[in-house]
Amino acid sequence: MTSNEIKALTGQYIMNTYGRFSVAIDHGQGATLYDPEGNAYIDFTSGIGVTDLGYGYQPWVDAIAAQAKKLGHVSNLFYTEPPAKLAEILCRRTGESCVFFANGGGEANEGMIKLARKYSFDKYGKGRATIVTLNNSFHGRTITTLMATGQEVFHNYFFPFTEGFRYADANDLASLEAAAGDDVCAVMMEVVQGEGGVLPLDVDYVQAVARLCAEKDWLLLVDEVQTGVGRTGSLFAFQQYGILPDVVSFAKGIAGGLPMSGILASEKCRNVLGPGTHATTFGANPVCAAAGLVVQETLTDDFLAEVKAKGEYLRQGIEALDLPCFGKTRGLGLMIGIEVQEGYNKGDIAAKLIENGLLVLTAGPGMRLLPPLVITKEEMDKGLDIMKKTLG
């Protein structure tokens, strides 16, 4: 099919819930994508932080094919090898104790919220179920995670929402203390706010929150759906903050492009969700887990150090272009935000870049770049060149 045929068919038969850019993608290699007409696009998006190994990564393709041939799915009522191995690696690499596998980020966060509430219920009984989250956060699109999201615009249309969330300002301990109370069971945060605009929290603040949580027996819940799996230059971003969360959620990049998510729980939380309290049909799917194992094998410490170096290279490259529409860059690793100057529109900038062969994202008030972690220097240079020609 041609791009136009795909767009027309989509418009007719797929619910119109996405503000799409005007490009159809057919295939990819490395960090380069192609439309059905063969036009190339440098990818600074990774399908929103998902395709960390890029496209056509042979070990990933082979592992999926081999596992699909062997066993595509079996119920969680039986044991399988790939998710057990993946869980072991994730625990060993983080210091957490056990994993629950699910399918998407919102669903993982639901599990994290359920765990926090049951931890408190088991220990203290009813009435201690409130979770404090941060303003400008993003935690998902389910009825509950919309309410966990600290942005008023998301608290609309779908009433009634789940009760039991209060909000505090990021990097402001006094604001958290003001939102606290006897009814609190947990604090939930992204250590780098993603959808909010690539805003890394201060290390001092995050450590102070961790201490406060330990003191009050509130669980510290870290949403690493976007920051996790190497994106920031460490396996999880919390590892750069010197904390060990009680529960961590992950999703986007965990299986390099197949739907998989989950939560990692610390030793004190390992028995909170027992048989019958939490489940999901597709969770721990062996094909997704086999793909996840390739991601873990690829993300060695050397590879993660390179992610940091690539992030620095790209940020310096962008700042050196000195484009009139862009201000400062910020972020961690290959999770990069760019300020957009007054008088310029982030959506227009993105559309222009995409039209000229560079896929980018927006977030909060600015631009957001999430290139595949395997992106090469040549591909980054091509992307910078497109920026210069399009926006210079």
Ligand SMILES: *Cc1c(COP(=O)(O)O)cnc(C)c1O
């Ligand atoms: C993307 C995202 C989610 C939602 O994940 P889905 O897979 O779309 O449900 C939740 N939290 C954060 C931080 C995210 O970036």
